[in-house]
Amino acid sequence: NAGVMQNPRHLVRRRGQEARLRCSPMKGHSHVYWYRQLPEEGLKFMVYLQKENIIDESGMPKERFSAEFPKEGPSILRIQQVVRGDSAAYFCASSPGVEAFFGQGTRLTVV
Amino acid sequence: QKEVEQNSGPLSVPEGAIASLNCTYSDRGSQSFFWYRQYSGKSPELIMSIYSNGDKEDGRFTAQLNKASQYVSLLIRDSQPSDSATYLCAVILGNQFYFGTGTSLTVIP
Numbered sequence: 314n315a316g317v318m319q320n321p322r323h324l325v326r327r328r329g330q331e332a333r334l335r336c337s338p339m340k341g342h343s344h345v346y347w348y349r350q351l352p353e354e355g356l357k358f359m360v361y362l363q364k365e366n367i368i369d370e371s372g373m374p375k376e377r378f379s380a381e382f383p384k385e386g387p388s389i390l391r392i393q394q395v396v397r398g399d400s401a402a403y404f405c406a407s408s409p410g411v412e413a414f415f416g417q418g419t420r421l422t423v424v
Numbered sequence: 425q426k427e428v429e430q431n432s433g434p435l436s437v438p439e440g441a442i443a444s445l446n447c448t449y450s451d452r453g454s455q456s457f458f459w460y461r462q463y464s465g466k467s468p469e470l471i472m473s474i475y476s477n478g479d480k481e482d483g484r485f486t487a488q489l490n491k492a493s494q495y496v497s498l499l500i501r502d503s504q505p506s507d508s509a510t511y512l513c514a515v516i517l518g519n520q521f522y523f524g525t526g527t528s529l530t531v532i533p
Contacts, residue, residue: 346521355525356468356512369519404467406521411456413514413521415467 315339317407318387319416326395326423334390334419338407345388346406346413347373347380356404362388395423427451428515430524438532443500445527447513450494456516457489459498462526463509472498503531 318337326332338345347359358372362382373380377395382388392399400423406413430447437443445459456475460468472487474480474496480487486499496515500507510526 348523356523358520358522361519372520406468411516412458412470412473414470415460418467 317342317405317414317416319403319405319419321419322417324419324421326421328396328423329394332392332395332399332421334392334403334405334421335387336390336405336407336416337387338405339409339414342407342409342414344408344410344413345382346408347388347390348404348406350402350404350418359390392421395421397423399423426524427517427522428513428524430511430513430527432525432527434528434530436530436532437503439503439505441503441531443503443507443529443531445498445500445511445513445529447496447498447524448494449496449513449515449522451515451517452491452494454494454515454517457487457496458514458521459485459487459496460512460514460523461509462512468512500529503529505531505533507531 345362348356350356360373360380361369377393379391402418402420404418406415428449459472461471462468474487474489484501488497508530510528512526513524515522
């Protein structure tokens with residue numbers, strides 16, 4: 314049973330470009346969480362999704378950020394018109410219902 | 425008040441000693457509690473979960489939960505240099521996992 318898969322592991326974008334981060338949950342897991350982590354800081358909740366539904370997006374900025382978890386395929390975190398302040402590690406975690414397991418993260422650098 | 429609070433440390437213990445990590449949470453409705461370990465530059469790894477009052481042991485790790493005091497702790501016995509990492513306490517509240525900012529542990533050989 315493969316773990317939570319995130320890709321790409323590293324992503325460099327110029328200011329104003331779009332970033333797409335992908336997360337494939339563990340088999341049998343229907344819950345996905347996205348977190349952002351800045352260096353030397355804690356994990357900040359962004360969004361919680363179940364298949365085809367956004368359950369809680371209270372931690373996600375209202376502008377430029379969106380997330381989806383379609384019936385088929387990975388969960389996608391999309392950041393439009395990236396700015397330098399978006400540079401961070403983005404982690405997704407999947408859960409069958411309670412315990413959550415993290416992917417290896419995508420490190421986004423905006424230049 | 426933050427939902428989950430941890431002493432950021434750093435906490436240093438000699439090899440072979442017991443490391444004690446503490447966490448408090450604000451909402452009495454919380455039912456599920458977790459400890460994650462995060463090595464520098466890596467992703468968090470689930471090491472313990474606890475749901476009822478008392479102790480839960482797994483190898484060298486013991487999680488302790490006291491719901492009356494809203495307190496969760498993690499004890500690491502016979503600490504090893506490989507235990508040096510940041511330890512994150514997490515609590516489920518509503519639809520979210522709330523994480524503390526983590527306690528940095530260094531085990532000195």
